[in-house]
Amino acid sequence: MSTAASFLTEEMRRQAIGQESEPRSLEVEKGAIIKFAEAIGDGNPLYVDEVAARASRFGGLIAPPTFLRSAVSARPDLPFDVPFERVLDGGSDWEYFEPVRPGDTITAVSRIDDINERTGSIGLMLIQTIVITYTNQFGQVVATQTNTSIRY
Amino acid sequence: MTAQIVWDDIDEGTEIGPVVRHPDSQQLVKYAGASGDYYQIHYDKDFAQGTGLEDIIIHGALKNAFLGSLVTDWMGPQGNLRRLSCQYRGMDIPGRPISARGLVTGKYEDDGDYLVDCEIWLENEQGQRTTPGRATVSLPKS
Numbered sequence: 001m002s003t004a005a006s007f008l009t010e011e012m013r014r015q016a017i018g019q020e021s022e023p024r025s026l027e028v029e030k031g032a033i034i035k036f037a038e039a040i041g042d043g044n045p046l047y048v049d050e051v052a053a054r055a056s057r058f059g060g061l062i063a064p065p066t067f068l069r070s071a072v073s074a075r076p077d078l079p080f081d082v083p084f085e086r087v088l089d090g091g092s093d094w095e096y097f098e099p100v101r102p103g104d105t106i107t108a109v110s111r112i113d114d115i116n117e118r119t120g121s122i123g124l125m126l127i128q129t130i131v132i133t134y135t136n137q138f139g140q141v142v143a144t145q146t147n148t149s150i151r152y
Numbered sequence: 153m154t155a156q157i158v159w160d161d162i163d164e165g166t167e168i169g170p171v172v173r174h175p176d177s178q179q180l181v182k183y184a185g186a187s188g189d190y191y192q193i194h195y196d197k198d199f200a201q202g203t204g205l206e207d208i209i210i211h212g213a214l215k216n217a218f219l220g221s222l223v224t225d226w227m228g229p230q231g232n233l234r235r236l237s238c239q240y241r242g243m244d245i246p247g248r249p250i251s252a253r254g255l256v257t258g259k260y261e262d263d264g265d266y267l268v269d270c271e272i273w274l275e276n277e278q279g280q281r282t283t284p285g286r287a288t289v290s291l292p293k294s
Contacts, residue, residue, distance in 0.1 A: 032186070035185075035186045036186040036187065038182065038186070039179070039182040039183045039185070039186035039187070039214075040183065040186075040214060040217040040218070040220075040221065041173065041179065041218075041221070042217070042220075042221040042224075042225075044221070044224060044225065046229065056229055057229070057230070064217065064220060064221070064224070065217075065220040065224065065233050065236055066213060066216050066217040066220050066236075069187055069189075069213045069216075070186065070187045070188050072188055086203075088240075089212040089213075089240055090239065090240060091212075091237065091238055091239035091240055091285075092212070092213070092216050092237065092238060093235070093236075093237035094235065094236045094237065095234065095235050096232075096233055096234055096235070096236075148239075
């Protein structure tokens with residue numbers, strides 16, 4: 001844990017905001033969707049029952065809303081070293097635009113949207129907001145996910 | 153599957169859930185495998201305690217998934233989930249029941265879509281909201 005009173009300068013913030021990760025792609029497999037639905041304890045037929053899903057307005061299986069979490073995106077590099085080793089997940093904010101289906105290739109790119117520091121009960125913390133954009137093979141943005149992480 | 157709910161029948165204050173979940177260490181291992189999140193604080197008690205935690209803790213993203221299921225089960229097959237957010241305020245430990253619940257906070261029409269905003273959360277046995285969040289869904293009008 002750092003004991004410094006401050007770490008982040010305005011100049012560093014400007015350098016960090018807008019930094020993007022390299023894109024990473026995931027091929028969505030039917031088995032992976034079913035396994036994910038089972039793991040979260042969700043028996044919704046749209047995720048696990050091919051026959052019922054085929055008869056639905058989607059015409060086939062779709063992935064549960066947080067499935068894209070398994071399309072692990074690369075972390076954008078900060079243009080400076082950070083003296084914090086621990087990371088806490090602060091929360092997540094998803095927006096959905098298109099369903100995700102078996103056979104889709106989803107490409108995830110993450111971008112630093114904001115970075116700030118704060119001093120709390122655990123000392124000096126770096127609070128990063130990262131926006132991950134998930135795009136399918138048709139160039140449609142299927143979802144965005146805004147994540148807050150706390151490094152301390 | 154329950155009958156499809158419709159926008160006309162929803163009011164501010166309509167309750168969602170509760171759905172009580174009983175996550176155990178086996179579910180956390182399954183989730184680690186299915187999601188690719190192998191951080192040991194979720195299945196290795198010695199490791200977790202070595203980082204200062206009291207026990208292994210439930211993945212934040214699994215709690216996010218519980219809230220997702222709460223909302224998608226409620227909105228039914230004709231509903232569309234537009235937005236789902238949550239904050240990880242408190243840690244939850246497997247072996248203890250957690251309840252997923254929600255409350256409708258508003259309904260409105262936007263460009264031909266019939267939308268409903270909800271406040272959603274997970275609460276522990278003490279009634280503490282460890283994971284508060286929000287959701288927006290579109291529903292069939294009637």
